[in-house]
Amino acid sequence: MIQEKNGTWVSWNENLIYEYKNLYRIASERELQDVIAKSDKIRFFGTKQSSADIAAGIETLIDITTYNKIVSFNDTEHTVTVQSGLILGDLLEAIEAKGWCIPCLPDINTITIGGALATGTHGTSGKLLSEYMTNCTLVLADGSLQTFTEGEELMDAVRVSLGALGVMSTVTFKCEPLYTLHVKEFPENDSEWLPKIKERIKKHDFLRILWMPHTDHGYVITGDKIDPNTEIKEDLGPAYLKHRRTASKILYKYSHLYPWITAIANKIIHKAFFSTTKEHKGSLYQATVTKSRGSVIELAEWTIGLDKFPQVFEELKTEINKWSNKSFIHIPMDVRFIQKDNSWLSYAYEEDMVTMGCVSRNAATADSYEAFKSIEKIFLKYGGKPHWGKRFAAKDNQLTKIYTKWEDFKVLRQKMDATDKFLNPYLTKLFNA
Structure with missing residues (x-):
C-alpha cells in the first residue's frame, strides 16, 4: 500500500x-x-x-x-470475478479472448468497474451494466466484508449504490457467448426517426440515435446479430470524418460567450459529419464502444419512460429552438434505450426507459451552459431521472418523488453507515443526511 x-x-x-x-x-x-x-x-x-x-x-x-486484477474465470458458468478498480476495457478484452461478452456496454471503456456500477452506467438496448452482476463483496464502514448474491433482496439495493453503502471490493459478472453485430448508420429527419423508436427497438438488437439539436435531424445507428463469417461491404465513410472532434472544438470555442453560434456550428457539423451513411461489423465492444473521449467534456443525462419520450422530446426541441432561450446545445444529444429492472436506484426501475445525454464541449465553462438547466427542468416536470455520474442539480426532496425506493435506500444507507463515513459534502446534500 x-x-x-x-x-x-x-x-x-x-x-x-x-x-x-x-x-x-x-x-x-x-x-x-x-x-x-x-x-x-x-x-x-x-x-x-x-x-x-x-x-x-x-x-x-x-x-x-491499483486494485485491478482479474481474480478468476468460471468456464462452466460463463462468469468472471474481478477487483473493482479494474478498467472496463481491460475486462472486455479479457472476456472477448474467452469468446464471451457482456451484452450491454457503455459508450466508453476507460472507467473502473466499481465506478461504473456505483453510478448506474449503461449502454443501449439492454439493461444497466450492474444487472449482469451476480455476486459482489462490499467492505463496510467497520472494515468487515459482506457478500451479496443474485436473488437476495438487498442485491437490488447494492447494484446501484453511489458508493454510499460500502466500497465495492470484488465483483462477479455473468457473461454470454460472443456475438457479431452488423451495424448501419444513417441520417434521418426528426419526423422519421421519432415515431419509429418502438418499431426499431423490437426489430434490432442494437439501437442508438444521435440527435442533432437545431438541425431537425438525427443520426440513427442500428445493429443486428449476424454469423461472424457473413461478408459485408464495409463503408466507414469519408476519411475526413475522423476530424469531427477537432472541428467541434474550433466551432464551439466561443459558444459560451455567444450561445447562438452553436446553432450555426451544429448545421455545419451535421452537414459535414452526420450526413453520410456507414456500415461495418464487429463484436458489441469492437463496433460500438468509443475507445477514447478525444477531448475533455462535461455531461448531463436524463431518463424518461419510453411512452413519455416523444412528448418530452417535442417540448425540449420547442424550448431550445426559441431564440430568447440561451440553451443552445452542442452536437450530439445521445438517445439510448434501457430495459426495465428491479434495482432500487436504477433509472429503469420497473419501466422501460429512454436516456438523453447532453454534452458541453467547453468543459471549463459548463457552469454557464444554460442547456443543462433547461433539460433538467423539462425532464423533472415529467418525472425524469438524472444519471448519477453526470451533472444535475436535483436533491433529496425531488429525488424522493421520482425514485420509488429512494426512502428505502436512505434507511438502508443509514443502517449500513451509521456514522456517514462514506458521505462527502455532495452526497450529504443529495441524501439530506
Missing part, C-alpha cells in the same frame, strides 16, 4: 479540485479493509471521469485503480 500526504485531487476535466490530507493506493482487499476501518470519513475514486461531485471533497481518499 502506498500513502500520499497533503495533495490535490483534480477531476479529468479539471472542473472539480480538492485538497486532501491522505491518499491511499491499495492493492489487496486486506489493505482496503484496513484503510476503511481506521478512517473517520473516506471516499474512493477511479479515473475521475464523473461529472457529478461524487468522488472526493474530504480529507481521506482511496485510489482504487
Whole structure:
C-alpha cells in the first residue's frame, strides 16, 4: 500500500479540485479493509471521469485503480470475478479472448468497474451494466466484508449504490457467448426517426440515435446479430470524418460567450459529419464502444419512460429552438434505450426507459451552459431521472418523488453507515443526511 500526504485531487476535466490530507493506493482487499476501518470519513475514486461531485471533497481518499486484477474465470458458468478498480476495457478484452461478452456496454471503456456500477452506467438496448452482476463483496464502514448474491433482496439495493453503502471490493459478472453485430448508420429527419423508436427497438438488437439539436435531424445507428463469417461491404465513410472532434472544438470555442453560434456550428457539423451513411461489423465492444473521449467534456443525462419520450422530446426541441432561450446545445444529444429492472436506484426501475445525454464541449465553462438547466427542468416536470455520474442539480426532496425506493435506500444507507463515513459534502446534500 502506498500513502500520499497533503495533495490535490483534480477531476479529468479539471472542473472539480480538492485538497486532501491522505491518499491511499491499495492493492489487496486486506489493505482496503484496513484503510476503511481506521478512517473517520473516506471516499474512493477511479479515473475521475464523473461529472457529478461524487468522488472526493474530504480529507481521506482511496485510489482504487491499483486494485485491478482479474481474480478468476468460471468456464462452466460463463462468469468472471474481478477487483473493482479494474478498467472496463481491460475486462472486455479479457472476456472477448474467452469468446464471451457482456451484452450491454457503455459508450466508453476507460472507467473502473466499481465506478461504473456505483453510478448506474449503461449502454443501449439492454439493461444497466450492474444487472449482469451476480455476486459482489462490499467492505463496510467497520472494515468487515459482506457478500451479496443474485436473488437476495438487498442485491437490488447494492447494484446501484453511489458508493454510499460500502466500497465495492470484488465483483462477479455473468457473461454470454460472443456475438457479431452488423451495424448501419444513417441520417434521418426528426419526423422519421421519432415515431419509429418502438418499431426499431423490437426489430434490432442494437439501437442508438444521435440527435442533432437545431438541425431537425438525427443520426440513427442500428445493429443486428449476424454469423461472424457473413461478408459485408464495409463503408466507414469519408476519411475526413475522423476530424469531427477537432472541428467541434474550433466551432464551439466561443459558444459560451455567444450561445447562438452553436446553432450555426451544429448545421455545419451535421452537414459535414452526420450526413453520410456507414456500415461495418464487429463484436458489441469492437463496433460500438468509443475507445477514447478525444477531448475533455462535461455531461448531463436524463431518463424518461419510453411512452413519455416523444412528448418530452417535442417540448425540449420547442424550448431550445426559441431564440430568447440561451440553451443552445452542442452536437450530439445521445438517445439510448434501457430495459426495465428491479434495482432500487436504477433509472429503469420497473419501466422501460429512454436516456438523453447532453454534452458541453467547453468543459471549463459548463457552469454557464444554460442547456443543462433547461433539460433538467423539462425532464423533472415529467418525472425524469438524472444519471448519477453526470451533472444535475436535483436533491433529496425531488429525488424522493421520482425514485420509488429512494426512502428505502436512505434507511438502508443509514443502517449500513451509521456514522456517514462514506458521505462527502455532495452526497450529504443529495441524501439530506
